Amino acid sequence: MNSRNLITQLTPPAVLSGYRKLRRRMRGEKDASFTGDFASWDDARAASTGYDADAILERTRAALAEVRDGRAAYERDSVLFDEIEYSWPLAAGLLRAAALEGGRLDVLDFGGSLGSTYFQNRALLRGLPSVRWNIVEQPKHVAVGKAEFESDELRFFGSIEECLAESDPNVVVLGSVLQYLEDPRDKMLEIARLPVGHVVIDRTPFWEGERDRLVVQQVASYIYDATYPCWLLSRSRFERTIAEAGFARLAEFPAIDVIAGPVPISYRGMLLDRKRGGALASATDTGTGGTP
Numbered sequence: 001m002n003s004r005n006l007i008t009q010l011t012p013p014a015v016l017s018g019y020r021k022l023r024r025r026m027r028g029e030k031d032a033s034f035t036g037d038f039a040s041w042d043d044a045r046a047a048s049t050g051y052d053a054d055a056i057l058e059r060t061r062a063a064l065a066e067v068r069d070g071r072a073a074y075e076r077d078s079v080l081f082d083e084i085e086y087s088w089p090l091a092a093g094l095l096r097a098a099a100l101e102g103g104r105l106d107v108l109d110f111g112g113s114l115g116s117t118y119f120q121n122r123a124l125l126r127g128l129p130s131v132r133w134n135i136v137e138q139p140k141h142v143a144v145g146k147a148e149f150e151s152d153e154l155r156f157f158g159s160i161e162e163c164l165a166e167s168d169p170n171v172v173v174l175g176s177v178l179q180y181l182e183d184p185r186d187k188m189l190e191i192a193r194l195p196v197g198h199v200v201i202d203r204t205p206f207w208e209g210e211r212d213r214l215v216v217q218q219v220a221s222y223i224y225d226a227t228y229p230c231w232l233l234s235r236s237r238f239e240r241t242i243a244e245a246g247f248a249r250l251a252e253f254p255a256i257d258v259i260a261g262p263v264p265i266s267y268r269g270m271l272l273d274r275k276r277g278g279a280l281a282s283a284t285d286t287g288t289g290g291t292p
Contacts, residue, residue: 032223034215034230034261041182044229047216054140056224061144064114068149075116077223084120089253090175091124093200093271097171100197103129108160108169108196110136110187111177114145115154122153134163160194172196176203176257179231184212185241192245192274199247202269203255206235215261232265247272 038044059078066072066080074084098105105128109117112135125131134155135145145156157163172191178184178201191199207213209232217230242249255267 032220032259033218034232034259034265035218036215037262038214038216038229041214041229044214044216048227048229050226050228053226056226057140057144059224060114060116061148064116064119064149067119068115074120076120077219079223084123085256086120086124087202087253087256087269089251089269089271090117090173090200090202091121093198093251094121094125094171094173095128096271097198098125098128101170104170105130106132106134106167106169107171107173108134108136108163108167108194109173109175110160110191111180112137112173112175114141114149117173117175118154132167134167134169136160136163160190164194169194169196171198171200174199174201174204178204179233180228181231182229184231184233185237188241189245192247197274199272200269201272203257203267204269205230205232205257205259205261205265205267206238207232207261207263207265208236209234209263210236212237213263217259232261232263242272246275248275 036044036047038047056078060075063072063075063078063080067075072080072082074081076085094105094107105125107118112118112133114137115133115135118133118135131153132155133153134157135141136157136159137145139158142156142158145154150156155163155167157166163169172194174191178187181187212234213232215230215232216227219226219228239249250271250273252271253269255269257267259265259267
């Protein structure tokens with residue numbers, strides 16, 4: 001291990017984050033931020049450039065190709081890193097889901113890009129007897145994924161229905177995705193109706209207001225130049241959706257993101273299990289819920 005990697009490992013994450021932020025500011029780069037309080041999704045979208053820009057997809061494709069081919073360790077939001085920054089609670093949720101089904105892990109990764117979370121965790125999953133990772137994404141991502149990243153373990157689909165026609169997932173992953181959907185609550189209730197027992201949520205912004213707040217997110221300039229609509233989810237409403245969907249929260253954990261906004265925000269993750277006899281419970285025993 002070189003001295004740079006050793007220093008990185010020994011330095012507390014908060015100190016590293018502060019140092020990186022200071023260095024970017026000295027270079028004149030802008031941090032990510034949230035602005036506004038929009039009345040509708042259409043209003044917020046009109047004030048945004050959008051997430052489906054070709055430049056974003058191309059940058060993500062190039063970065064993940066480096067990870068896929070072993071020339072980089074880890075990618076997050078199209079940025080490459082020398083060392084993998086694991087979300088250990090997320091990894092624990094995946095391994096727990098597999099353990100409860102005899103080592104079988106079949107993931108439905110909704111909004112999973114070109115495999116960011118799969119490549120982040122693939123080394124931890126190698127000891128499992130059965131691994132399949134299904135990504136449901138936008139059409140352009142699916143086309144690139146199928147052409148350049150698909151394998152026996154990693155598959156790409158344009159809808160949840162297409163995924164279920166070919167696979168039998170036992171865990172849903174929602175990593176940094178709920179806040180970018182027009183109707184997060186509707187999507188959570190749809191997922192709750194699936195025959196899936198476990199849901200892992202990560203990198204999702206919450207605030208303490210009674211309603212979900214719709215803002216526009218400015219991406220940090222060192223990543224790429226883009227803005228898009230984003231929900232700051234009301235924690236109390238989200239808790240009610242979880243209960244309505246028939247899920248129980250097994251654990252909650254802090255996520256890696258820190259973004260300034262018009263109100264205090266906390267990025268969180270959750271492990272959710274389907275409750276016995278829950279409102280939307282299926283034959284399996286575990287799952288999740290959300291809200292806009």
